[in-house]
Amino acid sequence: MGRIKPKLIKRTSRNLLEKDLETFGKEFEHNKKAIGNSLPSKKTRNKIAGYIARLKKNTKTLIDDTEDGTKE
Numbered sequence: 001m002g003r004i005k006p007k008l009i010k011r012t013s014r015n016l017l018e019k020d021l022e023t024f025g026k027e028f029e030h031n032k033k034a035i036g037n038s039l040p041s042k043k044t045r046n047k048i049a050g051y052i053a054r055l056k057k058n059t060k061t062l063i064d065d066t067e068d069g070t071k072e
Helices: 007-019 028-035 042-068
Strands: none
Touching: 007 042, 028 042
């Protein structure tokens, strides 16, 4: 089982994605650089970058599956 992300990480990640969806991608390192030093700590920045990468990966998979007709 995985670790549950705190509400702060989820909320901040969603807000960043809503502001600029095209800036972020499926790669953690790219997301980490895109966030930069705008967050208070390195640990928080890394958690948010990882969660954004996971969200982007999961939404891409979900979109591809619905286009193929495998998921409904």
